[in-house]
Amino acid sequence: PKPKSKPRRPALAAGSSLPAPVICYRVRKVNSACLFVCFYYMFYHLAKTQTDFLKVQRPSCDDLGVFLLSLQKCGFLELYSWQRQRKTKQEFCLHDGPPYANGDPHVGHALNKILKDITNRFYVMRGYKVHYVPGWDCHGLPIELKALSEVKGAENLSPMEIRQRAREFAEKAIEKQKSAFIRWGVMADWANCYRTFDPKYEANQLRVFYKMYDKGFIYQDYKPVFWSPSAKTALAEAELEYNEQHVSRSVYMKFPLLKSPPKLTSMIDGSSPASVLVWTTQPWTVPANQAVCYMPDSTYSVVKCTTTGEYFILAADRVESTAAVLDTQFEVLSTCKGVDLADGSCAHPTIPGRVSPLLPANHVTMAKGTGLVHTAPAHGMEDYSVASHHQLPTDCLVDEGGFFTEAAGPELQNKNVLEEGNEAVIQMLQAAGSLLKEEKYVHSYPYDWRTKKPMIIRASKQWFVNTASVKAAAQEVLKKVKVVPTSAVNRMLEMLDRRTFWCISRQRCWGVPIPVFYRKNTGECLINSETITDVIKIVEQQGTDAWWTLPIEQLLSKEAVAKAGGHDVLDYVKGRDVLDIWFDSGTSWAHVLEGSEQRADTYLEGKDQLGGWFQSSLLTSVAARKKAPYKTLVVHGFTLGEKGEKMSKSIGNVVDPDVVINGGEDHTRDPPYGADVLRWWVAESNVFTEVLVGPVVLNAARDDINKLRNTLRFMLGNMAGFNPETDSIPASEMYIVDQYMLHLLQGYGSKVTEAYKEYDYSKVVRLLQAFCSRNLSNFYFSIIKDRLYCEEEKDPKRRSCQTVLAEALDVVVRSFAPILPHLAEEVFQHLPYKKEGVFRTGWINANSAWKKPGIEEAIEGACAMRDSFLGSISGKNALEYEVIIVIEPGLLFELMEALQAEETSSVSQLNEIMMASQTTLLSELPKETPTDANIIKGTFLINLEGGDIREESSYKVIALPVAKAKCPRCRRYTSNSASTPCPRCLKVMAGKGSV
Known part of the structure; x- marks a missing residue:
């Protein structure tokens, strides 16, 4: 009989549109007999055919309410606080690199936060007390x-007023992002996060x-320094x-010789004008020129222009290429x-009257240009070094x-x-006859990564971290840090090697002020x-607003002024610069990390942080206390469209995590996948490349996930x-096959554990799917x-496979x-014999x-023979056959005897594996073998004791x-009559007291 009542949709896992394993029926006005028939039909149907008759449906408010109750039941949302209260000496600290509080949560956030949560949950299950404090980077120009x-x-x-508006904007962005992170199932104490504008954080930073x-x-x-004119600040x-694809207006120009180099006087007779040829992509820097540089070890030529007769x-x-560009010939x-x-x-x-000396410099290259470099100390790092060495002016005209300032004319x-x-400037060069x-x-x-406008290099008074004096120690410390993947450490070491200083002052007001006073x-x-x-x-009491609000x-204090040799506090003014936000976030270890070590087990961020937060954290920590703030760095790639292209609204390939979970306006186009699908995508991806x-x-x-749920449902x-x-x-x-499955389970558990330890979650997924x-x-x-x-229900053979x-x-x-x-907790809630949640009962316990x-x-020997058998009856029902296995006497025969002691059996362990109605095990071919019988031959290699037994x-x-x-009961061909159960089934039915 079929149930007459209409099935009610099951409760759904958070973010899942897939049905839960438990089936609920709403029954109105039915007696107990009818109710029994309904449930008997459901479970009989499920057990006998494993047909999934539940349709995938989008969750209704009713379903989500049921699920929220189930979350409360398993303590899902209280997991972080619960595990922090455990009495254990094992601690694992994953320090959260603060995302920027300037927009809505995006798929890059999902990749990063879910990776962190997978890591934290693994360590919670292994019995560690996990320390994970989510944070946000709240200062800076983008906000x-x-x-x-x-x-x-x-x-x-x-x-x-600017600071107040910026703070309000950041707070709104934080709430949006926090809600999304919770929705993704990220485990944390969300009531106690850190924000870089918190007074105590700012005080620790100072x-x-x-x-x-x-x-x-x-x-x-x-x-x-690198200067952003669009943002009016150093970067x-x-x-x-x-x-x-930036396009510059490059120029070839001549600098007339005033004084010939002594060793070239004989080559340049003075009968024709002589000049040095210079090429630049930044003509606007020419007014600031103070010299022309050459490479001491390179070869230079004195040439005569066949068109004008001038000497260059x-x-x-670079003679031939330059002549070609100028459309002339050089002798x-x-x-x-x-x-x-x-x-x-x-x-x-x-500029009439200004002299530009010829000076040696090692930064001159021969790859392009003329091999002679126009040198403007205020607008170039190497130019400035040359000027400092030769005591040249470094005035900035911008x-x-x-x-241009008044000083530029x-x-x-x-x-x-x-x-x-x-x-x-180009017109001035042309008017002076210098433009060729x-x-x-x-x-x-270079462009400003926030305003997307071109940068310039401009000399100004700034505050710097002397990375040249700390990077050697930082590199040595970094070599002792475990980096996943290992290739990333070389990139970070190279970045450190190239960095000679770090400009940490910014000419803005939304940030932490550099706490310096200046004498008027x-x-x-x-x-x-x-x-x-x-x-x-x-600052600890009032925050950094006090720097702007207090006189x-x-x-x-007067005492501080007196100690510095000053007389009056009013002789000083407050500094107007703020600290670089990389210094803001780079000092997070000083506020977030606990204990005397203040060192995290893991930092996990995208590859852009090799030159960002990973590096700023390392430099500040090594400079302040001579050690790294982390033991392990995990570096993941960026998210791209599924064809490997960058995400863009104009292309239409932007993936919104909220739409992934809840669906878009058109569910046929953007169906609701749920949070677990988002998490599965993160885990199965090779995150160490682009995702x-x-x-x-x-x-x-x-x-x-649907396939996994079907396996769990069985x-x-x-x-x-x-x-x-x-x-x-x-x-x-x-049964030996049951023991074999436990053997495989033990190996599976070990491999999965190792993969988690190595942060290789895609390997975890591959192992899970394969198993x-x-x-x-x-x-x-x-x-x-x-x-x-x-x-029979309680038969040891049945209990064996249930075990x-x-x-x-x-x-x-x-x-x-x-x-x-979510799926894991859902399964555990529906186990008939276990009530406590999966995360509170530990990791895999594979004996x-x-x-x-x-x-x-x-x-595997039996399976090899089964494959031969099934291959010989391809496409046919194995139960319609009996199989004869003939093995020459030896170790393989003894192993098969352990699976089937009697010669012929329909209920042996070997027959179960063969999936036939009856199996016969012999050491030689029976004499009555039909002449037309299809005999499949094969070999199997037994390798035991590490190869000692082969x-x-x-x-x-x-x-x-x-x-x-x-x-009619078991559907095997083992009965004497089609209307009578086989001997095994008759025995089972007799034992149950029914026919």
């Missing part, structure tokens, strides 16, 4: 710009700043992005070494907005150096232990009436159905629990006694149609 983007007259706002200043690692200097190299000096390697008169250019000088091409004043200012050629040049050029009349800075102590006390008398995501990838992830469906504590069968009394598909579904489940469905199913279910669920926590060397040979045995397999009738 400031977004907060002010919709404000009219934003340029007229006071610093405190303590680290002063430690580094006191040790000489932080200093103030006037030097060229560090890590805040740049390079536009490979340029690198010998080489002589050559010389770069050192022969010493003591020569040139006239500045646009203001904070990228406009009336023709250039107030012109934008990247636009009309550049054009004006102008052309467009496409090359890689001299500009001399004041910072000492007294001044910093006073400021930190105030200087409350920030700077692809899109509809095809997500559909595949959903299908994978095991759960066969747990009814079984209690492992009272009904389990000892391993020694089990569930190959070992469970395709092999074990297919051969034990007869025992499960046809043996294995219980162990397999436990191991499998625990193995994927860190990846799919080492399950590992039995040699057992594989028995089962024996290759041959076997023959014969499949013959069975002569008996089909049993």
Whole structure:
């Protein structure tokens, strides 16, 4: 009889549109007999055919309510606080790199946060007390710009108005991101996160700043830095992005010789004008020129232009290419070494009376240009070094907005150096007769990564970390850190090697102020232990707003001024610079990490952090206390579209995690996949390269979880009436195939554990899928159905495979629990014999006694013969055949005898594996073998004791149609009559007291 009542949709896992294993029926006004019939039909149908008659449905409010109750029941949301209260000495700390609080959660956040959560859940299950404090990076220009983007007259706002708006914007972004992270199942104490604008965080940051200043690692200097005219602030190299298609207006120009190098006087007779040829992609820097540099070891040529008769000096390697660009021909008169250019000088091409000496420099290259480099100390790092060595002026003629100052002259004043200012300089070169050629040049050029506008290099007074003095120690410390993947450590070491200084001052107001006071009349800075102590006390209580709101008398004490040799507090002013946000986040270890060590077990972030947070954390920690803040670095790739392309709204391939979980407006186009599908995508991806995501990838992830749920449903469906504590069968009394499955379970558990330890979650997924598909579904489940469905309920043979199913279910669920926590908890809630949640009951408990060397040979030998048998009857029902196995006497025969003691059997362990109705085991072919019988021959190699025992045995397999009738109960062809159950079934039915 079929149930007349309509099935009610089951409760769903968080973020899942797949049905739960438990089936609920709403029954109205039915008597107990009817109710019994309904449930008997359901479970009989499930056990006998394993047909999934539950349809996949989108969860309704009713279903989600049921699920929320189930979450509460298993303590899912309280897991973090529960595990923090455990009494254990084992601790695992994963320090959360703070995401930037300037927008909605995106798929990159999902990749990072889910990877961290998988890691933390694994360690919770292994008995560790996990320390994980989520945080946010809250200061900086992107937040400031977004907060002010919709404000009219934003340029007229006071610093405190800007700070207030920026803070409110960051707080809203944090709440959005936090809600998403919780929805993704990320385990944390969400009531106690860290934010870089928290007063205590800011105070700790200032303590680290002063430690580094006191040790000489932080200093103030006037030097060229990367400058963003669009943001009016200095930037560090890590805040740049390079536009490979930037177009510059490059020029070839001549610097007339004023004084010939002594060694070239004889080559240049003075009858024709002589000049050095120079090429630059930044004509606007020419007014700041102070020298022309050459490479001492390179070869230079004195050439005569066949068109004008002028003499030029340029690198010998660049003569032909330069002549081609200038559309002329050069006659080489002589050559010389770069050192022969010493003591020569040139006239500045646009400023009458200014002399530009010829100077040696090692940064000159021959790859492009003329081999002679125009040198503007205020606009180039190497140029500045040359100027410092030769005591040349380093005056900057460009203001904070990228406009020429009054010092540049009336023709250039107030012109934008990247636009009309550049054009004006080119016109000046042309008017002076110094311009030989102008052309467009496409090359890689630095842009501000926030405003997406071009950068310039501009000399200004800034605060720096002297990385040159700390990077050697940082590199040595880094070599002792475990880095996953190992290739990433070399990239980070190379980045450190190239970094000579780190500009940490920014000319903004939304940030932590650099706690320095300046003397009004001299500009001399004041910072000492007294001044910093006073400021930190105030910041700890009021936050850094106090720097802008309090008068200087409350920030700077008379005692501190007196100690510095000053007389009056009012002789000083507060500094207006704030700290780089990389310094903000880079000092998070000082606030978040606990204990005297203040060292995390793991930092886990994207590969961009090799030059960002990983590096700033390392530099500040090594400078302040001579050690790294982490023991392990895990580096993952970026997310891309499923074809490997960058995500873009214009392309339409942006993946929104919220749409992935809840679906879009059109569910046929954007179906609701659920949080566990999102988590599965993260886990199955090779995160150490670029991670692809899109509809095809997500559909595949959903299908994978659906297959997993079907495997779990089979095991759960066969747990009814079984209690492992009272009904389990000892391993020694089990069927050999059951012992074999425990053996495989032990190996599976070990491999999965190692993969988790190595942060290789894609390997975990591969191991899980292989075990569930190959070992469970395709092999074990297919051969034990007869025992499960046809043996007496409490028969030891049935209990034996139930014992294995219980162990397999436990191991499998625990193995994927860190990846799919919602599904894992759902399964555990529906176990008939276990009430406590999966995360509170520990990691995989695979008994080492399950590992039995040699057992594989028995089962795999039988499986080899089964494959031969099934191959010989391809496409036909194996139960319609009896199989004869002939093995020559030896070790293989003895192993098969352990599976079937009698010669012929329909209920032996060997017959179960063969899946036939009857199996006969012989040592030689029977005489009555039909002449037309299909005899399949094969060999099997037995390898035991690590190779000490090796024996290759041959076997023959014969499949013959069975002569008996089909049993109406077990469907094997073992009955004497089609209307009568077989002897085994009759015995079972008699034992149950029914026919």
